[in-house]
Each structure stands twice: as structure tokens, then as C-alpha cells.
Amino acid sequence: MRPPYIHIASLLIAAVGLTLIVFIYSTRPKNLTEVATKSSVAIGTYEIDPKEFENGLAAFRRDEFEAARAAFDRADPEKRDAAVQFYVAYSFYRQGWGRVSNDNDLFSKGLVAIDQVIKLDPNYRSTDSGLAMKTPSELKAELEDGLKITVSDFNPMKLTRERK
């Protein structure tokens, strides 16, 4: 073997090893499964689990929002898919919505989720006919409005409004 080959091999080992170490320390995976998931995000092969997404959708349509979010988390553990995260945000909205008052905690979590959708895909538009709000900006406005206390909150006609 010629010496330059082993020098190149050494440089490659160091480059690959250091890249891996920097990647692990920057992403901080909690277990080996997360190492694999975060690696697939880094190399661009990350995909959601369609079966879990379908399970989540089914639970969402039955108004079982906690079960739906658990399934969405399993479908998209890295929170990289705008569609899944839109449903997560929507589930917080529907669960937190109240005819008299909203659950501020759930609405705040919904805002965090919808901000993630906007970050991932600002032009996202849902094709689900069962959803009254199709875009992240509509849902965000609704969540923000629900968190504010305004004069209109004391309007008795508000009791007649419907959940979107």
C-alpha cells in the first residue's frame, strides 16, 4: 500500500467521525431511534409514517384529540411535516374551544404548533373539507383571537357561534 492512501483514509475517518460527533452533539438525540430519525432528516430522506397519520386523522374526526396528537407525534416525531403539524394545531384549537370560554393553555400550545407549520411551509393549504379553516394564518388568527379578552367576548350572541 502506498503511504498517501493511508493518509487519505485517516483524513476520511477523522472527517466522518467529527461530522458524526458534531451532528450528535448539536441534535442531542435521546435514544438510538432518534439518532436514526435525525439522521434521515439531515440527509433528506425523512418521511412521516402514513399509517400512524391515518390513525391520527381517524381519532381527530372522532374528537379524540389526545389520542390523535399521540398518533401524529408517532407519525411525525421530528415535527417536519406541515400537514401533520397543521392537524396537531387544529386539534389543540378544537379541544380548547368553548362556547363560553376557551382553554388558554391548549390554545397556547396550538399557537406553538401553528408557528411550526408556518415555519415549515408558509403557503400550506389543507384540502380537508371537514376543516373550516384551511390555512395556517386563518388558524393562527383564530387561536390568537381566542387568547385575547375583548369587549366582544361579553356579547351574549357569542354563545350561538359554532366551532370551526
Added chain:
Amino acid sequence: MTDMDTERSAELAAADSGQIKTVTLDWRMGETELRYAVRVYVILPVIFLLVTLFGGMRFAAADHSFLFLPPPLICLIFGAITIFLIFRARLIRFDGWLNEASPILENAANAVVVFLLFAASVQVYNLLLPEQGLANWVVTALFIWTLWNDIFADFDQKKLLRSLAGLFAIAFVTKYLVLANLAVKNEASWLQRVIENPGKEAATWFLDLPVYAPATGYLQFFTILLFLFGLFLIPQAARKEELST
């Protein structure tokens, strides 16, 4: 004698003086040189990379999930002092690793191995220093004291290895046996912990000790052994023939 003959004689004289050996080495390595090169350019980088990876790794007490802690700035300073000591004690010879007579590629590969040694040293201090609280301050002060004294001490290779092994051993025992046993690990409520074991609870609070799973200690023990093994394997010079001369 013609000019061409004179030139050939000069080339033969140069060959006799050993230059021909360098040419042969550049072309193809023998069995012994190959083994030596594998040790320097493959085994040592892998060892130091593993130490760098595992040095900041801990296991959470609650669910044994991985925690990766980047090294604090002081560890970089300790790592730099350690490299200085390694050069000073001639555990590795500077001109044996970085030499203007060597090809650029070889110098680059050697520099990377030395850099990996530095990174591994940094992570060894990262694993030995308690992460926070009073214990961190005390152990950091003791490391500064010891390394500062070492800078002025008269070291050879064996003495340096013994000194580092001793320093790492005592720091490991302090962190992973003494301090780890003072930290409360159970899942009980705060009141229950105070009633059941007030001494441990007080020590955990006073020393501000983070609690890790016992697997952390095992991993870090083997990480230190691996680092010391890497130091033991590292030659004074990256080329075998430079070592023999």
C-alpha cells in the same frame, strides 16, 4: 570522466546516504511500516474519536435516555495544557509529527491525529468535571492546581502517563463513586426523600449535584481507559524510520 558520469556518481552517493530509502517509502510500504501506519492513521483516530463521542455522554436517571453535554470552556484550556505537557514530555515529538520535509498530505494527516488527541483530552476533562455546583468549582480548582504544577515539573513519557492516569483516577473516583453516591436517585417526593435520607438530600441540595443513571459511570470508566490506551499507543514520531533514528 564525463559530466554525465559525474552526475550519476553524485546520485549514487545520495542514494548511499539514505535518500533512496525515502523514495522507496513514498512508493510502497513494507509489512512492518504498514502495521505502524495503520496504528497511527487508523487505530489512534478511531480511539480518539470514540473518546470524543463518549466523553460528553450521560444517561438520564429517569428513563436512561442519552444526554450529550458539550465541553465547557475550561475543558478546552485543560485540553490545551495536556497537549502542551504531551509535547514537553516528548510523548510525541513535534518534528516527528509535523515536518516541512514531509509531504503536505502526510503533515495534514498527522495534524488531524494531533487535533483528535486534543479533542479527546478536552472530552476526558468534560467527563471528569462535575457538571455544576460547588463540586465543579472545587474539582476545577484542583485540576488547575495540578496542571499548573505539571507545567513546571520535569517529566519524561512514563512519568507523564503515570501522572495523567493518577489524576484521572482520583477525579473519576471523586465524581462517579463519592459524589454520585451523595446524590439522591429515587423517584419519591421531596418530603419523603427528606424524611427517609436527610443527609443525602442535604448533600444533593448543597452540592447541587446532577443525578445520572449508574450506566454513566461504567461508560466513562471505559472511556478513560480507552484514552489512556490511546496515549500508550501513540508513538513519538509518525514515521517508523524517524523513530528508529
